[in-house]
Amino acid sequence: MVGSKKQETSSNVPSTDMQQRLNATVPHNMPLYLAAVWQCESTDQADRLLAGELDGYVYQRDRHPNADLFAEACQQLHQAERAAITSSGMAAISLAVLSQLQSGDHLLISNQLYGRTTLLLTSELQRLGIEHSLVDPYDLPSVRSAITPQTKMIVVETIANPLLRIVDIRGLAEIAHAADALLLVDNTFATPAICKPLTLGADLVMESVSKFMNGHGDVMLGMLAGREEHWARVEMVNAAWGFASSPLECWLACRGISTLTLRMQQASATAQAAAELLAGRKEVESVQYPGLEDHIDYALAREQFVNGFGHMVTFRLAGGRAAADKVIASGEIPFCPSLGDVSTTLSHPTSTSHRGLSEQQRVALGITEGMIRLSVGVDPTVNVLSHLEKALDQAAE
Numbered sequence: 001m002v003g004s005k006k007q008e009t010s011s012n013v014p015s016t017d018m019q020q021r022l023n024a025t026v027p028h029n030m031p032l033y034l035a036a037v038w039q040c041e042s043t044d045q046a047d048r049l050l051a052g053e054l055d056g057y058v059y060q061r062d063r064h065p066n067a068d069l070f071a072e073a074c075q076q077l078h079q080a081e082r083a084a085i086t087s088s089g090m091a092a093i094s095l096a097v098l099s100q101l102q103s104g105d106h107l108l109i110s111n112q113l114y115g116r117t118t119l120l121l122t123s124e125l126q127r128l129g130i131e132h133s134l135v136d137p138y139d140l141p142s143v144r145s146a147i148t149p150q151t152k153m154i155v156v157e158t159i160a161n162p163l164l165r166i167v168d169i170r171g172l173a174e175i176a177h178a179a180d181a182l183l184l185v186d187n188t189f190a191t192p193a194i195c196k197p198l199t200l201g202a203d204l205v206m207e208s209v210s211k212f213m214n215g216h217g218d219v220m221l222g223m224l225a226g227r228e229e230h231w232a233r234v235e236m237v238n239a240a241w242g243f244a245s246s247p248l249e250c251w252l253a254c255r256g257i258s259t260l261t262l263r264m265q266q267a268s269a270t271a272q273a274a275a276e277l278l279a280g281r282k283e284v285e286s287v288q289y290p291g292l293e294d295h296i297d298y299a300l301a302r303e304q305f306v307n308g309f310g311h312m313v314t315f316r317l318a319g320g321r322a323a324a325d326k327v328i329a330s331g332e333i334p335f336c337p338s339l340g341d342v343s344t345t346l347s348h349p350t351s352t353s354h355r356g357l358s359e360q361q362r363v364a365l366g367i368t369e370g371m372i373r374l375s376v377g378v379d380p381t382v383n384v385l386s387h388l389e390k391a392l393d394q395a396a397e
């Protein structure tokens with residue numbers, strides 16, 4: 001019988017024969033390590049592994065091979081000294097603030113952040129004694145004047161939802177560093193395929209891997225990258241607060257990220273064509289896309305981005321909510337209140353991502369009932385343009 005040396009008591013541990021066979025060659029792709037715990041040889045080895053004196057794996061929450069491999073890929077993409085993987089994008093933001101801030105500190109946060117991030121950095125952190133001020137990140141003098149002696153961090157998004165405004169990362173890094181504070185950039189919409197905030201002066205960068213980074217709509221994961229000096233706290237907080245990622249998600253994300261640049265180039269090219277098509281349609285009141293010359297941050301986008309201007313396009317329909325409902329009802333492009341899938345999807349900010357805002361706040365940000373946000377996928381450009389045209393034809397009726 002094959003594996004006759006196998007002990008009957010250990011159903012999931014390879015026999016000595018099989019262990020030898022496994023060690024003879026190395027798989028070209030890293031296998032999925034669904035192990036909660038690793039075996040130790042001796043009390044001394046266990047002691048040294050757990051003390052961090054010996055490099056190796058013991059317990060999945062602290063460290064596992066699939067997260068390490070994905071972290072290495074992210075680290076390279078961002079040209080970072082270190083990267084950490086978390087169970088979601090929100091966990092990555094939590095990891096950044098809980099590892100670097102403490103009670104009594106003050107944060108400056110963009111007034112155009114992802115809704116849950118705003119909730120986390122305002123209400124949740126306030127409960128822990130961390131104060132904040134909301135700032136307009138596109139007005140650098142106002143950011144500078146909002147700094148207090150307690151300010152320890154500035155938090156912004158490279159490309160903000162849904163108006164797709166671009167922050168000046170270099171300018172914000174200068175303001176943060178003059179105050180001895182850190183700049184944390186949420187780079188989810190951009191991804192390292194088009195922007196690497198650490199190379200522009202940011203101290204920490206995070207992404208929701210659940211979006212375009214993984215890009216296949218099947219993973220929930222987050223990533224935080226930065227410098228060695230911050231990493232002892234990052235690793236401790238990641239394990240202690242239990243933000244750890246699952247091996248399967250990391251394995252899938254490694255596969256997703258291997259085509260990141262290709263996918264972003266394709267999606268960006270289609271997004272540019274879609275933005276130009278939309279700009280020429282009478283049903284469309286305005287188009288926000290950083291690759292259009294009339295976008296308010298076009299010059300900044302050109303300076304900070306490579307491989308295109310991103311996969312997100314936002315537009316306002318002249319016919320308001322009724323027109324938006326017709327575009328959605330046409331079924332030409334699936335209505336999904338998220339982004340970054342392989343296929344093109346659309347979302348409606350007033351009924352989804354920005355429903356928590358008051359009418360007044362939405363007006364102030366320029367978010368209208370007729371606003372549609374496209375997340376362009378890697379489907380052929382002609383298909384996306386034809387679906388979009390048909391959907392707009394419906395809105396015109």
Ligand SMILES: *Cc1c(COP(=O)(O)O)cnc(C)c1O
Pocket residue numbers: 088089090091114117157186188189208209210211220221222
């Ligand atoms: C989705 C998203 C997050 C949160 O990420 P999850 O993986 O959903 O927890 C944070 N920031 C931005 C910009 C996002 O789009």
